[in-house]
Amino acid sequence: MVVKQLTVFIENREGRMCDVLEILKNNDINILAASIADSSDFGLIRMIVSEPQKAYEALKNKGVMAKITEIISVIVPNETGGLENILKVMSENGINIKYMYGISSKQNEAAIAMKTEKQDEAVALLKSLELKGFCEE
Numbered sequence: 001m002v003v004k005q006l007t008v009f010i011e012n013r014e015g016r017m018c019d020v021l022e023i024l025k026n027n028d029i030n031i032l033a034a035s036i037a038d039s040s041d042f043g044l045i046r047m048i049v050s051e052p053q054k055a056y057e058a059l060k061n062k063g064v065m066a067k068i069t070e071i072i073s074v075i076v077p078n079e080t081g082g083l084e085n086i087l088k089v090m091s092e093n094g095i096n097i098k099y100m101y102g103i104s105s106k107q108n109e110a111a112i113a114m115k116t117e118k119q120d121e122a123v124a125l126l127k128s129l130e131l132k133g134f135c136e137e
Contacts, residue, residue, distance in 0.1 A: 001123050001133030003073045004052040005113065008045040009065040012038050020045065020064060027058040033073075033113055035101035046101065048073065048113060073103065073113045073134040074126050083112065089129065095122045103134060 010016040017036075024031065030050040037044045049055045052068050059066045076082045090097065100114040111134035116122045 001072055001074060001126060001131075002070050002119065003048055003113070003133070004068050005071045005115075006047045006049050006052050006055050006059075007067050007069060008047070008059060010043045010045065012041055012043045016043070017045065019062075020059065023058050023062050023064065024049065024055055027054060029055045029058070033101065033103040033111075035099075035113075046099075046113075048103070069115070070119065071113050071115045072119065072122055072126065073111055075109060075111045075132045075134050077131075078109055086112075086126070086129070086131070090116070090122060090125060093121070093125055094118070095125065 008020055010020060021031075031047050032050065033048040035046045037046075047055075048071075056066050056068055074086070076086065087097070096117045098115040098117065100112055103111040103113055113134075114122075
């Protein structure tokens with residue numbers, strides 16, 4: 001349920017994202033999920049990749065700023081209200097989500113990746129709901 005996320009900081013200009021993706025491709029690193037946020041000057045790419053440490057080293061060697069953090073990934077029940085039910089229980093237990101993004105896992109199945117302020121408590125709570133992790137190491 002806890003996975004390593006690669007966060008990449010890049011200038012918000014044409015071609016920079018392609019540069020990052022080329023470095024990953026050239027190092028045989030697969031991107032399993034990604035979220036992109038931007039400001040006027042900089043972009044932030046959050047990714048779950050096949051080999052986070054290898055990706056970090058490859059980017060660092062090319063002068064690209066990156067870091068690895070631990071996040072939670074969980075498979076969401078494929079039913080109306082599935083995500084809302086999970087988020088409601090977390091809220092009721094005082095767990096705030098800092099950010100979240102969706103992951104395509106299988107046909108008729110979805111997953112989310114999230115960063116919370118109380119990672120250990122959130123993992124224990126999600127496991128108590130009998131939810132499974134996605135991309136666990």
